[in-house]
Amino acid sequence: xxxVTATEIQNNFGKFLKMVQEGHEIVIIKNGSExxxxxxxxxxxxFLSDSLVGVLSTDADxxxxxxxxxARYEGAD
Numbered sequence: 070x071x072x073v074t075a076t077e078i079q080n081n082f083g084k085f086l087k088m089v090q091e092g093h094e095i096v097i098i099k100n101g102s103e104x105x106x107x108x109x110x111x112x113x114x115x116f117l118s119d120s121l122v123g124v125l126s127t128d129a130d131x132x133x134x135x136x137x138x139x140a141r142y143e144g145a146d
Contacts, residue, residue, distance in 0.1 A: 075099040 071085075071093055078085055078097055085095050085107065095107040 070094045070096060072096045072098055072103075075104070 071088065073085065073095060075097055078095075089095055089107050089109050092109060092112070094112070096103050097105040097107070
């Protein structure tokens with residue numbers, strides 16, 4: 070992973086785009102804070118699925134979840 074400033078990206082976009090195409094990950098920093106991440110299209114799916122590991126419950130009860138939502142919004146009119 071490479072961290073660069075927004076100014077560096079603006080001035081050298083072609084260079085960083087090539088790095089992303091080669092499989093590198095670029096984190097863009099503005100005013101000292103991370104504001105964006107450039108990753109290749111191929112890495113997008115694995116990045117998103119890796120982010121969800123452990124978040125989704127394997128024993129979710131769809132009927133119970135639906136009943137809970139319906140009860141929450143019954144009096145919303």
